[in-house]
Every structure is written in C-alpha cells, then in structure tokens.
Amino acid sequence: MANLKELASRPERLIGGHRLCAGCGASILVRQVLLSIDKPMVLSNATGCLEVATTIFPYTSWAVPWMHNAFENAAATISGVETAYRHFKRQGKIDKDIVFVAFGGDGGTYDIGIQSLSGAIERGHRFLYVCYDNQAYMNTGIQRSGSTPYGAHTMTSPSGKVIPGKMQKRKDLTMIIAAHHLPYAAQVSPSHWRDLNKKVEKAISYDGPTFINALSSCNRGWRHKMEDTIEILRVAVDTCVWPLYEIEEGILRITYKPREKKPVEEWLKPQGRYKHLFTPKYEHLIGEIQKDVDQRWERLQKLEGCFVGEKDK
C-alpha cells in the first residue's frame, strides 16, 4: 500500500481550475480515488456536477483519458471501452495494463443508471465503479433521489407545513450491488482517506467488476458551511449513518468501528436540510431516524459476525 508521501508525489489526474463549488466533496473524493491508482487509467463519467464542472469546452480538468456519454450509462459505456481494450490486448495491439474507472452520482447510480450498472457487473467487465453519493440530484438543483435520507429537505421533497421532507427511506445500494456476488464492494468516506486508499487499491486488483460507494457532501444541498465538508463526512461515519465496510469475495468486514457511536443529532444538526427536524412539530422524527440508524448498524455487525473466521478457512 502506498504511503502518504508516495500518494502525494503522484501526478494529479483531476487538476485545478475546474468549476466545482468550494467545499464540494466530489473533487476531494475523486482525487483520493485516482491518486490511489498507480497505473494508466481511462475514466467514464455519468452526467452530473463532476462532469459539467470539469469539462466546459474548450477546457478540461482531466489529465487522463475521460469520457462522458449520458446520465444513465456510465457503466455500459465503460463496458464498451473495456471490451475494446480486451479485444485489442488479445490481438496484441495494446500491451499496457489499463485501469477502468466509472464515476456517477447517486442519481446516476441509485436511480437512472442502476440497470446499466447491474448489467455491466453481471457481465463481468473489469472496472471499478465509484458512486459519489451526495444524497440528492444536486446538479439539477437539489431534488430527492433514491439515496436521499428519510426526513431530508430537497426541492422535490420540501419540508412543508404537513410533510417534513422526504418520507421514504433510502435504498441500500451497496448491498444491492453486493448481491451481484462481485469480487469487491465497499463503502468509503473521504474523511477516512487511508481506508479509502486501501479499498481502491484492493478493488482494482481484482480481475472483474468492483464497486465503491463513497459518501460525498454537497454544501449547497446539505446546507452546511463549505469548510465543514470533511468534518460532516466524518460525523456521518462516527454516528454510523454511513458505516465503512467492505465485502471482499463474499466476506463482509466493517473496516472502521467508532469507539463511541455519536448520537444522530450531531449529523443532523449542522445541516440545513434537517433544520425542520429541530422544531417542536417534527422533532419526534429524530428518534425515528436514530432507531433506523441503530437497527441498520446492529444488523451490519451481526452480518459481519456471520463471517468471523471465514477468511481463514
């Protein structure tokens, strides 16, 4: 595994001058992912903030080959690129090893792109798919997605006089993807860069499809101070709202367990999208959210327990 000095000495693949917002989690996350890869790489990117803000013609922020096709097809697109690569490699027209990585937001991955991703994984293409999950359609102006948490305010699930934000729970995409029995799936957060770096290195070592779901904040949508991005993401991990774990060759392992699980208020409070939960009318929802987080965390730990000793067998 590369140490910090080595990581820092690698060339930047997403270079400065792009137009992502100050404090955007996506650019931090993408740089961490790409610095973890010490090989030639080719990227595909679903439509979204990351795509529009980095490639405003005639400029580009990408120092590596990068491709955008449409919103819902980053996985299908990279599957085409990867197939061509394997074809040319078999024919001796290419000799270098190339790593293929697709990026999509939660809209492009949980929702509109889930079919394309599921198909590409089932077909077994060798690529890493990274979902940068900021829990809503931020590029189009903060609309609810399948990843938006219960109780969160968005423009299409506004907190109103009778409805307190989104009333549905988010889907568990990481587990849905894991159900494809792919070699490697994991959850990461840029607040825990060492964990992230290790997981990316593991993912790209597998000759097959791999998946990383990365929590990423959008301070415009989450309504927090732009300098608090990493801190908010850290709180997500420490409250167990966003557990860090991996499923490697079928074996689930929680890669970080907070010494003391923080109450969910610490995650909700700094974010304006949950402001209405701190009013007398809706404050009872905080308990519901805590209950849900507790339940998911307990189940994850139980699941991990099922695999204890498995790896040594």
Add this chain to the structure above:
Amino acid sequence: MVEKLVITGNEGSALAFKQIEPDVVAAYPITPQTELMHNFARYIADGLIDTDLITVESEHSAMSACVGAASAGARVMTATSANGFALMWEILYIAASSRLPIVMAVVNRALSAPINIHCDHSDTMGGRDTGWIQFYAENTQEAYDLLITAVPIAEHPDVQLPVMVCYDGFIISHTNEVVEVLDDKTVKDFVGEYKPRINILDTDNPFTFGPLDFHDYYIEHKRQQVEGMKHAYNVIPEVFKKYEDVSGRRYEYFEKYRFDDADVVMVVLSSTAGTAKVVVDELRGEGLGVGLLKPRVFRPFPHDKLREALKDKKSIVVLDRSDSFGAFGGPLFTEIRSALYGIENPPEIIDFIYGLGGRNITKDELKTAFMKAVDIAEGAEVKNRVDYLGVRE
C-alpha cells in the same frame, strides 16, 4: 469468388457482419432482429471470427457500449428493431454527434402502442433526424451489400458518421431469397482496416470525450456535423462505385425502374418496391406509361438528384410506410415534395400511407395508387393529396 445462397434477410445480414468481422458488437434481443444475432453469436462460438460480443441488458446499453467501444477505436456494429431502436434514441444522437462510425442493421418494425412485431418504417423514420446516415434495402441482397458498403462510408475521414441499414421485418428478415455473396477475403479487403484519428485508450495522449458544450461552441459543432453529412453525399457514390468493381452490383442513391419514359412515377422504399415493379410491368402491358423510383439513401437525402430525375414527370405517387402525425403527409412525401418546390410546372404529387403494423400491400392496392396518379396526370383534380391505402374506414 461469388457464391449463390438461399438465405433469409437476417442470415444475409449476419453473414455480412461475419465477413466484416467488427472488433466489438453490443446487442440486445428484439423480434424480428433476433436471428441475426443468433447466427452471429454462433460464428463467434464456433471460433470462425474474433469479435467480442457484449450481450447487454437493454438497447440503451447496447448503443451506450457501442459508443464506448467506438471511442476506444474499435470497429463496432449492432442491430435492433422498433422499440429497441426507440430505447436507443438518446444515444443515437450521441453516437452521431460524437462522430462515431458505428454500423447498425435495423430490421424495420412498427412502434408500440399497440404492440406489434410486424413491419413498418415508423421506427427508423422517427430516427431520421438523429444524425445517422440511413440506407433502406429492398431485399436480402441489398441488405447484405449495403451493410458492407456502410463500413467504409461511416469510417471515411471526411464523414465519421454512423450508418443504419434498414430492411423490412419478416418480409425480408424471415424470407428466403437467392443471394450472391462475396468471399470473406474480398469483403475484408473492401472494408480495410479502421484507423481512428483519436482513441480513448491512448493514455499517453489523454483526450476528454463528450464534454459540456455551451452556446459559445455548440452550434459550431453542430455545423461541423452537417459538413460530415455533406461529405457523405460525395463519399457514398465513391464507395458504391468501388463496391461495384468488386461485386459487379451497381448501387446508386436510388434505383429507377422503367423510369425514363414514364409519365407517372411511384416513389417507394424497401420491399414494397419489389411488388411495385411487378405492378409497373402489368400496367405497362396495359399501355400505361408508369415507372418506379426506389430511394436507397434517405439520409443524406438526395434532394437535388431526385428533383432532376422527377422534374419532368406528370405525376408522382409516394408511398409511405409510416405516418407523421399532424404533418401533411408521410416523411418520404414531405421530403420529395419539398425537393420539387420552386421548379417550373412541377409534377403533381400525392401520398398514400400504407402497410402500418405489417398490413400486407397487394398488387391491386398498388394499382389503385398508380391509377389515381394516372388520372391526375390526365387532368383529374387532386382531392385527397394524402390518403390511406388498404385501410378499413
């Protein structure tokens, strides 16, 4: 070496795919395209060709994977029909606008609703503005030949546009015909090696593909795309000529049948032209000066060549196998009529919509259509310029 085979349209197309031997094919099953891919998958399974077949989970992903593979410098082909074509729609535009020379067989089938698996042209006619070059084949021979010519046309450095070769579902796709096929080497030599200008696998020269393009550049890029289509207009006859040299079969923008001395002309695409030729012969036997014009290339539309060919005719009857709801006539009619605008004493022109959802077209119905145009040529008033053929009303 030329061989004569008795094969269906789908078998003929599969054979063309095999002889072209693209690097990558991404496809999804849909009737009536399926047998094409069955045959093609069999060629791969038997080790006869070295193509990578991506068996995607939808047509949207089929075209998306084609765009990915083509961006990686691969020669790429696919095939679809109807609703599958409609599901590709978004990416059809992206393939063309990204100037990727993908070649696709489209086995024409009616669009839903109501769901129907039989032939009409509503699928590809709906896609006539996607930026793809469009060929329409009358029979298996033409489908086979046009698929082979499509490759060097699409990949020509001045063109760099995708091509779809359309043939009629079931009528051609599932019907045995005698077809003359070339040997593998002749086809291989004809299509040559594909040398893309840039490709995304060139990690030493990183390119950004598919960037955001605003009002300060977008229209210029669209304008360049139009240039590609204009270049195609000149490249298509060049490639057709080269193909004639190796195959002995002559292809042009359109085929004329008993045309030059005809006063009354039917314009019709695809397999119906075969039946219409028989009707022309029969009406000629009755002393009527009728003829036929069958366009093979719909995009780029050969408006000037058609105007020149049709300008001195007395009347024209267009047959459209798709409707254009709310428009004045079907797509072929509106294009032909527009091509004739502004000339002195233009021929009268009428349109019949026919054959939707695979409704059979009979010789008698074609005669009815011809006779209406004959009457108009002889001075009858045009009552319903756009009408329907073979419909219970």
